[in-house]
Amino acid sequence: MTSNREAGGPSPREQPRPRVLLAEDYSALLVALGRLLAPYCDVVGSVADGLAVVEAAVRLRPDVTVLDLNLPTINGLEACRRIKAALPLSKVILITAADDEALRQRAFELGAAAFVLKHRVVDDLGPAIQDAFQGKTDTRAV
Numbered sequence: 001m002t003s004n005r006e007a008g009g010p011s012p013r014e015q016p017r018p019r020v021l022l023a024e025d026y027s028a029l030l031v032a033l034g035r036l037l038a039p040y041c042d043v044v045g046s047v048a049d050g051l052a053v054v055e056a057a058v059r060l061r062p063d064v065t066v067l068d069l070n071l072p073t074i075n076g077l078e079a080c081r082r083i084k085a086a087l088p089l090s091k092v093i094l095i096t097a098a099d100d101e102a103l104r105q106r107a108f109e110l111g112a113a114a115f116v117l118k119h120r121v122v123d124d125l126g127p128a129i130q131d132a133f134q135g136k137t138d139t140r141a142v
Contacts, residue, residue, distance in 0.1 A: 018133035021060055022046045023053035023067035023079065024095075033066065033121070040126050050074030054082045062090060064113070064132050066125065069096035069103065077106055084111035091132035095121060113137045 020041040024030040025048045034043050041064075045056045050071040057065050065083055069076040080092045091113040096103065104115045113132035116124050131137075 017042050018063040018129055019044045019060075020129060021053065021056055021062040021065045023048070023050070023056075023065065023071060023076075025049060025068060025071055033125070036122065037066075037126065037129070041129060048072070050076065050079040053079050054086070057083045057090065058086050061087065064091045064093060064129050066093045066095060066129070069094050069098065069107075077103075077110060080107065080112055081110045093125070093128050093132055095125065108137075 018041045020037060020043050022030060022033050022037075022043060022045070024033060024046075027048065030046050030048065034046060037043055044060050044062050047053050047056050048071075050067075051073040053065060053067050053071070054074075067076045067079055071079060074082075076094050076096070080094060083090060083092055088111075092111060093114040093116060094107045094112050095116045095118055097118045099117055107115045114128040114137070116128050
């Protein structure tokens with residue numbers, strides 16, 4: 001029996017890590033998100049407003065962009081729309097404190113891969129990023 005490594009494929013430890021861009025206007029949460037995700041992802045950038053995340057996404061071309069719904073300059077929904085227009089294959093995950101069905105539905109209409117409630121970020125954001133990176137979309141609020 002040959003191992004995955006002997007067959008030329010990557011071992012589980014060598015699986016590609018998602019390149020993630022973070023956008024959150026609360027600096028302490030932005031730092032905490034980076035620390036939370038560091039074991040699972042390569043955080044390629046962190047920004048604090050909606051226009052900056054769109055510009056950074058176009059420049060850095062992350063696999064997944066995680067952005068707060070309530071960002072200065074433009075909100076997360078508009079940032080999601082612009083990122084998906086510029087980078088259709090890039091995945092976007094919205095995080096918010098608002099457990100609002102209409103916002104969730106709008107996020108998915110604009111192309112979001114997931115909608116994660118902030119009080120669930122510690123448990124749900126890592127799996128949501130992995131799912132998005134693997135091409136899965138979660139149409140329910142997590």
